Amino acid sequence: MVLQGGHLLASWGDIARADMTFSIAKSYLAVLTGLAVDDGLIGDIDEPVGQRVPGPLFADAHNGKVTWRHLLEQTSEWRGEMFGKPDQIDHNRLVAPNADNSRKGELRELQAPGTFYEYNDVRVNLLSFSLLNLFKRPLPDVVRERIMDPIGASKNWSWAGYDNSWVEIDGQRMQSVPGGGHWGGGMFIGADDHARFGLLMARGGDWNGKRLLSQGWIDAMWAQSANQPNYGFLWWLNRGPHANKAAPETAVYALGAGGNMIWIDREADMIAVTRWLPSAKAPEFIRQLIAARG
Template sequence: MTSAAPSTATKTQGFDPAIHRKLVAGIESGLLRDLHVVLAARSGDVILEHYAEGIDEAWGRPLGKVAFDADTLHDLRSVTKSVVSLLYGIALDRGLVPPPEAPLVAQFPEYPDLAADPARAKITVGHALTMTLGMEWDENRPYSDPLNSEIAMELAADRYRFVLDRPIIAEPGSRWIYSGGSVALVGAIIARGTGKSLPDFAREVLFAPLGIERFYWSAGKDGVASAASGLRLTAPDLLKIGQLLLRKGLWDGQRIVSQDWIEASFAPAVSTPDGLGYGRLWFIGDAPAPAFGAPKPWHAGFGNGGQRLWLMPDADIAAVIYAGKYNAWDAWVTPTRIWREIILANFLRA
């Protein structure tokens, strides 16, 4: 099943059948695989919308074949991390959470032994937001492996002690180590500061103002919602979050999050081994944009299986890609080709 008819959830006067035909040709040729949804908008107008059928799962639980449409909830996987960054900014704007320069372990007073460690005392909340804790963490193993650090955290008797007690292997701030554990700590600080669970706070301050009525947030056996990978949203609703960021935190005239937080989140704090920049739970890079004649910067949330929220502020483009290639080393190929070779390569400069 494919659909070229754009959703009524977003303005559609910019919908481009020619770009959609190029997407379909890529799918039919076998170059673009395991796609579930592609949705892109420029200046608030949908330019590309495509829904398909595919095998899916929810946080590892098989769902079988699903016919996707604008109302289908889908795992964001680690795109959840970028949404949590936004939630931290909202909480910070309201004075409910400590600033990034605050010491991290001090936010967990139940662990006085860890707080007494001079090496850990140097770690800040900002290091958690940029995955530069300097602590040992291994998510290179399959997520079916109990030795994968995120899975081990979920299985631990105390998830926060598990994260904070990891061996220190680098100076905080000096090295990017991908870590769902760091985001679990960020989520805990939000929950403690706001007095609300992460899903309840998200509903109140982000989802309701954007008109997002349906979502699901997977939780571990301890009932704690996964800040690292647990959120499920429809594609149009994730696109709204992207458009909020492109609008510098404003939605229908209402300030949702400060422009300062967005700019700081999108500023590269460290480099990843792949050569990308990384801000406050956002990947940062650049890509050719023929309409401009030169590469332009982009910001993105990346998730296991090919989940993407791409943003190019200079072109006012937001794109959502959902896919089902979970736990595959090459899951990045299809979404990257769609972003670079179809969306960016084919929009016209106004």
């Protein structure tokens, strides 16, 4: 799908089919974090997560230094295990064109929280679990009520956790959801719902005059992180050495395996959603999109 000025320019395929979206779910987690900030559930994203999340996950000296910002920028260096998966499983993992992941999963020496970027799904799942402890209700319910229903999204999308990610919070049993699809679960959603979500982000969190998410949080999500020039808060930025030179630096995107992408060109007020686009074809698709916008 391609939209400009909020109007549909073109679509092809079954845009309503709820498909696995892989790591685009991470960008939805970033928005949920913004809701927690807007609600006052998080006072300061630079505070240690352990101040608000009870239990052993942030109890030792190393993990006790992990902040919300670190989890959002993927610089937490948190060590431990979530739902049977140790953080080591994504050590030495790179997400970049022609990345060498031959050492993925090899144990490496951890750095101080906030000093080293690593794309690590176990730590993203930790963020999701931490947010669950704040909202005290299933995150899919929160995002449906606060974001998806107000923007007119369908009822077809779903977000499921793992068989072993059921937890009890304040006496209520609920499932913690992942920020990807590595080990089961994940977000299944149609391109048309992604497009609405992308349009809300491009419009600064305002939907037809109703404020759903603060503009300040969207600005924070899309600010360049200190340790990774093309990464913000679980959103990718068209910045740094891997930027698409045909597109403006202000472009941002949510990205998942399998060529799943929500591309937001703020200069042209354009949204594009791709599904199952081969990764090698994405730069050319964006180049042609930019050329066609005039």
